[in-house]
Amino acid sequence: MKKNDLKSMGKSFTKYILIIGALLILLDFTFHRHEYFSFAEIYGFPAFFGFVSFVFIVMLGKWLRKFLMRKEDYYDQ
Amino acid sequence: MISNFIPGLIMIITSFLLPTIPQYFRHPAMLLSVGLSALSLFNGYGTFLEWDILGLNLILYQSDSLTLPFAIIFHIAAILVIIFSWHSKNLMEHMATLAYAGSAIGALHAGDFFSLFIWWEATALTSVFIVFAGNTNAAKDAAMRYLIIQVSSGVLLLIGACLMLYQTGNHNLAVLDLKTNFGIFIFIAFGIKAAFPLLNGWLQDSYPESSVTGTVALSAFTTKLAIYALARTFPGTDTLIWIGAIMTAFPVFFAVIENDLRRVLSFSLNNQLGFMVVGIGIGTELSLNGTVAHAFVHIIYKALLFMSMGAVLYRAGTTKASELGGLYKYMPFTTIFCIIGAMSISAFPLFSGFVAKSLIMSSLGGMGMVLIYFILFFASAGVLEHSGIKIPYFAFFAHERKNKVKEAPINMLIAMGIAAFLCIAIGVFPKYLYQILPYAVEYQPYTLDHVISQLQLLVFAIIAFLFLVKFKLYPSEIRSTVLNSDWFYRKMLPGIGKPLFKKIGLLTDSLYKNLGLSFKQVLSKSYKFSNLSYIKVTTPSFAGTILISILFIMLVIVLV
Structure with a gap:
């Protein structure tokens, strides 16, 4: 029963997160979510915003490596 | 008596006494000093200690509703750091940490810009030893850069405070704006410690270089002191x-x-x-x-x-x-x-x-x-x-x-x-x-x-x-290595400055040589003049021209 390796942990974590995510989206249909700005009240807006922001941050960060990344001993040279 | 004692001061005094305390009792003593300092949290609001010196009224200990939450959390942070470093035997780091936390707590209770300045610099001078305690060459270099930046922030604060006193006759902590010149000085001083964009390089440069325990102490006080100071003087x-x-x-x-x-x-x-x-x-x-x-x-x-x-x-x-x-x-x-x-x-x-x-x-x-x-x-x-x-x-x-x-x-x-x-x-x-x-x-x-x-x-x-x-x-x-705003003073300025100074060095070298030469020429000419008694108008040499023009420019600068 005791599964201690990272792969199976990752798999079950992914499974639970996906279930929670689906539930959160479904919840959005059950009540009217009040927000400060009306366009944020669209179904699943925060979820969409979170997903896109995250991908954007990681991708832009990765691209910025071209300009910002130097060797580890850069300042010692 | 204890109610008039500046919060944090007991921690600073204890930090100086630490070398006299046996190793096993150092951490309990540190905790005790934080506990004694924390008694001040029950004093309520008001002004408790003032000092008239050199015609200035320094408010050394005051407390209000903005001070209190910061004072509570600074004491909690000090306790956490002390427990976290219980295993460590690094005396210098313990002394620095306790004095640093004490200075930060003292700063919260300052009621005027001059008292704040004193504590502001005290946090800089004590915390630099914590960076230093990283005990690597990188940590030592980072500590020196850290010190320069932190002290600069203090100097800007002092300039702002002096200008304010001169222009308004008042130096108490008050809400300022950016329409006054002293407001701008104080704003930048706070902005350096609060790690505003482009003024933030010191933070990512120094904190990660400190020791296992040192970084924890550093993370708590300096920047939040700046946030407190901004909240007090620049709200809205x-x-x-x-x-x-x-x-x-x-x-x-x-x-x-x-x-x-x-x-x-x-x-x-x-x-x-x-x-x-x-x-x-x-x-x-x-x-x-x-x-x-x-x-x-x-x-x-x-x-x-x-x-x-x-x-x-x-x-x-x-x-x-x-x-x-x-x-x-x-x-x-x-x-x-x-x-x-x-x-x-x-x-x-x-x-x-x-x-x-x-x-x-x-x-x-x-x-x-x-x-x-x-x-x-x-x-x-x-x-x-x-x-x-x-x-x-x-x-x-x-x-x-x-x-x-x-x-x-x-x-x-x-x-x-x-x-x-x-x-x-x-x-x-x-x-x-x-x-x-x-x-x-x-x-x-x-x-x-x-x-x-x-x-x-x-x-x-x-x-x-x-x-x-x-x-x-x-x-x-x-x-x-990821480049950050410290690149400007770690790479760019030395990149420009070093060759420039090298050129200036070469220039001054040749100047000295030429100076010596022209002196010899002048001497020999005057010798000839005195001995052979003939007058010949000579055009000044190239070096002489440069020398004279530099002297002239310097004269103009001095006069202006």
């Missing part, structure tokens, strides 16, 4: 809203690609300060409460995260993401505490970050500041990325680890345990935190709208992470 300054928004968004990208996890946390610290600065810029009672609440909970969870990385550094010998991973098997408690810190900073409901950040977000929403609101919302996804996921993932999971390491020492676990407990306790019972905030505001963070909105953001950001990892789009850990 619109510029701060934009400065803060930039601070929340920009460090996020640097944190993504940084390899040293303690440096990632330093970028994250910078981003957190942004939220507080935005709150000060809005300047309403709700937003200022938000800033104070955020500073309060931030000190705890940031200390917790730095402690967990300190424990990793202590046991695994590095905090480089490229060399870590799989520690969850060997350091399970540290892993759990780190995850609690990560969830707090990411503002999961029921954790402390949520109840504090909501105040700032609500004040933004209430004011209809849509752009800033979504920059901060975006930055929240960024916080989750670097502090919520990257830190625990690369340190404790990522891939299996080959070499075995031990769990953190018990004192570290206790310190992390207390911090983790506070993170959850404040998250579950926010009303106790709200009670000590400067303004009485009725606020309910746990509305269904709020909770669902925040959870959607966070959970789908995690899904994005899993998606990126699954498709191998997540940037891998690479041993590297």
Whole structure:
């Protein structure tokens, strides 16, 4: 029963997160979510915003490596 | 008697006495001094100690509703740091840490700019030894840069205070604006310590170079003292809203690609300060409460995260993401505490970050500041990325680890345990935190709208992470240096300055030579003149022309 390796942990974590995510989206249909700005009240807006922001941050960060990344001993040279 | 004693001063005195105390009693003595200093928290509000000197009235000890929450959390942070460093025998670091915490607490209670200046510099001078205690060449270099920047901030503060006294006849802490020249000086002085954009290089440069325990102490005081000072003198300054928004968004990208996890946390610290600065810029009672609440909970969870990385550094010998991973098997408690810190900073409901950040977000929403609101919302996804996921993932999971390491020492676990407990306790019972905030505001963070909105953001950001990892789009850990604003004075200025000074050096060398030559010529000519008595008009040599023109220019400069 005791599964201690990272792969199976990752798999079950992914499974639970996906279930929670689906539930959160479904919840959005059950009540009217009040927000400060009306366009944020669209179904699943925060979820969409979170997903896109995250991908954007990681991708832009990765691209910025071209300009910002130097060797580890850069300042010692 | 004790009620007139400046809070924090007893800690500074104790720090000087530490060498006389036997090793085993040093930590209890440190804790005792913090406890004695904390008695001041029960004094209530008012002015307790003034000193007339050189015609100035210095307010050395005053307290009000803004001071109190910061004083409480500074004392808690001091206690956490002392427990966390219980195993350490580094006397210099203990002395510096205690005096540093004491100075920061003293600074909170200063009532005028000159007293504040004294404490401001005291925090700089004491904390530099903590950076120094990193005990590597990199730490020593970083300490010197740190000292220069911190002292510069103090000098700007002093200039501002003097100008203010000269122009207005007043030097008490008061609300200032950026229309006065002294206001600008003081603003920049605070801005350096608050790590404003482009003034932030020192933070990511020095903090990660400090020791296992030192970084925890550093993370708590300096920057939050600056936040306190800004909240006292510049509430409602619109510029701060934009400065803060930039601070929340920009460090996020640097944190993504940084390899040293303690440096990632330093970028994250910078981003957190942004939220507080935005709150000060809005300047309403709700937003200022938000800033104070955020500073309060931030000190705890940031200390917790730095402690967990300190424990990793202590046991695994590095905090480089490229060399870590799989520690969850060997350091399970540290892993759990780190995850609690990560969830707090990411503002999961029921954790402390949520109840504090909501105040700032609500004040933004209430004011209809849509752009800033979504920059901060975006930055929240960024916080989750670097502090919520990257830190625990690369340190404790990522891939299996080959070499075995031990769990953190018990004192570290206790310190992390207390911090983790506070993170959850404040998250579950926010009303106790709200009670000590400067303004009485009725606020309910746990509305269904709020909770669902925040959870959607966070959970789908995690899904994005899993998606990126699954498709191998997540940037891998690479041993590297990420350029930051300290590049300007570590690389660019020396890059320009060194060749320039070399040229100037060559020029002066040749000048000296020519000077000697022309002197000889003049001497020989006068010799000829006196001996042979003939007059011949000679044109001055090229070197002579340069010399004369330089002398002339210098004369003009002196006269002007």
